[in-house]
Amino acid sequence: MGRTIFLLISVVLVAYYVYIPLPDAIEEPWKLVWQNTLPKIATDLASFVELLGINHLMDTIQLLITFQEVPPTSDENVTVMETTFDSVPVRIYIPKRKSTTLRRGLFFIHGGGWCLGSAASYIYDTLSRWTAHKLDAVVVSTDYGLAPKYHFPRQFEDVYRSLRWFLQEDILEKYGVDPRRVGVSGDSAGGNLAAAVTQQLLQDPDIKIKLKVQVLIYPALQALDMNVPSLQEGAHFPLLTRSLMVRFWSEYFTTDKDLEKAMLLNQHVPMEFSHLLQLVNWSSLLPERYKKGHFYKNPSPGSSELAQKYPGFIDVKACPLLANDNILHHLPLTYIITCQYDVLRDDGLMYVKRLQNAGVHVTHHHIEDGFHGAFTLFGLKIANRMQNQYLNWLIKNL
Incomplete structure (x- = not known):
């Protein structure tokens, strides 16, 4: 009897962690299932630890x-070193092969909510x-300070200070980079x-x-709008679900669970800031194919108190889509990758449209099975495929 129960529990657990409903378009589905399993286990473990009051969910995942x-x-190809740029830790990668000219410089910012x-x-x-190397x-x-220890604007400020230093x-000149x-x-x-600091540089008179x-x-x-079509469709998308994305956004601003709850209900933007919603109105910014089956509804007004306590979600430094066209017009050559099965798909699509409307030259690669x-x-x-497209664009344009 005991063995039967153990076997049954094992089968249920394996099915829970291994099975995810994947679209037919996904290539190499079993590889993706495996890649999704470990993060899923880690997140569930961290959630259980948080439920017991032992440790914050994000701290546990970061520890893992x-x-x-x-x-x-x-x-044999690259020299790697660590240092700090204006007290912000960075890693620097320099090709070993000799160059008769100054090299390109690429400032990279990692993800992780x-x-x-x-x-x-x-x-x-x-x-x-x-x-x-390539x-x-x-x-x-x-690097940059991470939530929940640090909240907005710390992450933005760390990255901006590091980039300014570079x-x-x-x-x-020290690193042999062509300005x-x-x-x-x-x-x-x-x-x-990356989008936020690029906008900010345009307004910084000290950066030549x-x-x-x-x-x-x-x-x-x-x-501002947690119900754009890709967020509605992406409740169970692999690797990043709607609920996890909302958790990331709320953690960026505060550990106060009231903000997360309001964002999940799409009731966090107070009436006095409702004019900002036109800048992220997917009904006018998304191509027709992404609007099918969806009807635009203005988010319900939220609490002014939440916006006063945590104004990050209405700050352009946290939400680059809130920039006005005068800023967008002066942005540099832009390359944007979006993926079909991604809760963030529509953020990228809307930015492509707004940049194009502002006269910015944008190359957009949408990955249909991404x-x-x-x-x-x-x-x-x-x-x-994605990395090679990225590399080829950089070779031609940087």
């Missing part, structure tokens, strides 16, 4: 992620050394920060060196 960190080890990850994480270390570029991969003429060929790149929350390009890989760009996190899932065919 630290086991995937790697030291700054140089290899403003709560997780680091430049030392295996996936980001691998991506940075691959980029440095692009023959100096890659600076920056853009000094003597620093670029006319510097770009910024980031994925997910890193794409959010301009970015040549910005690259945003499935970026998170707005926290999902959130695919870009850094090394070993999957989709990751190879």
